Amino acid sequence: MDRPPLPHQFLRPVPPFTVSSDEVTEGGTLAAAQAYEGGNVSPQLRWSGFPADTRSFAVTCFDPDAPTGSGWWHWVLFDLPASVTELPAGAGSGAFPGLPAGAIHARNDYGTRDFGGAAPPKGHGPHRYVFTVHALGVERLGLDADTSAAAIGGTLGFHALARATLCGVYENH
Template sequence: MTRPPLPHDFQRQVPDLTVTSTDVTDGGTLGEAQVLAGGDLSPQLSWSGFPAETKSFAVTCFDPDAPTGSGWWHWIVFDIPATVTSLPTGAGSGDFAGLPAGAVQGRNDYGTKNFGGAAPPAGHGPHRYVFSVTALGVEKLGLDSDTSAAAIGATIGFRAVARGTVIAEYENK
C-alpha cells in the first residue's frame, strides 16, 4: 500500500531547521506517553538553526495516515515568540502550563485545544506522527484558537521561513 504524502509535501519549500526531542526519536516509535490511552502527553521539543528573520514559531503534530482522506491534526500551537526555542514535555496539556505567554493552542481534530495522543484504528497498520516546528516571518498569525486546523496549517505554510520535523510511528495492533 502506498502511504499518503507528508503534510509539507504540499507547501512551498523553505530552509531546514533542526528539531530534537528527549521524548520522540526521529524514525522511531512513539512511546506510550504520546498515545491517547497511555498518557496523552505532548513530547519535549527543541529547535535551532532558524533564520534571523524569524519572528515567531508554530508547533504541530499531524498524522497523514489517518483513514479520513485529510489526515488528522493532533496538536497545533502558534504565535510562540521567537525567543522561545523549546517546549517541555506536557506543554500541550490544555492548561497552558509550559507554553509561553501569548502562544495560541488551536483546536485539534479531536475537537479539543490540547495535544491529543496517537490513536490509530486497530489493525490499520503503522501511522506516522509528524511533529513540526515552523519558523514564521510574522509575530502573530492573526488567527484564533477556533480557526480550523486546516486553515491554521495553510497559514503556517504561507508564512514559513524555515521548518524542521521529527517523525515517529505508532501502530495499534
C-alpha cells in the first residue's frame, strides 16, 4: 500500500529546526497515554534552532494515514509566544497545565479544542502522527478557535519561517 504524503509536502519549503520530546521518538511507537482511549495526553515537546525573527509558534499533530481522504487533525494550537520553547506533557489536554496565556486551541477532527490522541481503525496498520512546530513571522495569526484545521494549516504554511517535525507511530491491533 502506498503511504499518503506527509502533511507539509505541498507547502512552501522553509528551513528546518529541531523539535524533540521526552515521550515521542522519531519513528517510535506512541505511548498509551497519547492514544485516544489511553488518556489523550499531549506529549512534552521542546524546540530550538528556529530563526531569530520568529514572532510566535504553532503546534500541530496530523495523521496522514487516516482513511478519510484528507487525513486527521489531532492537535491545532497557535498563537504561542516566541518566548515559549517547550510545552510540558498534558499542555494540550485536560486542564492544559503549562499552556501559556493567549494560546488558542482550534477544533481538532474529533470536534474538541484540545489534543485528541491516536485512534487508528483496528487492523488498519500503523499510522504516522506528525507533530510539527511552526516558527511564524507574525505574533498572532488573526484566526480564532472556530477556524477549520485546514484553513489554519494553510495560514501556517503562508506565515512559516521554519518548521520542525517529529513523527511517531501507533497501531490499533
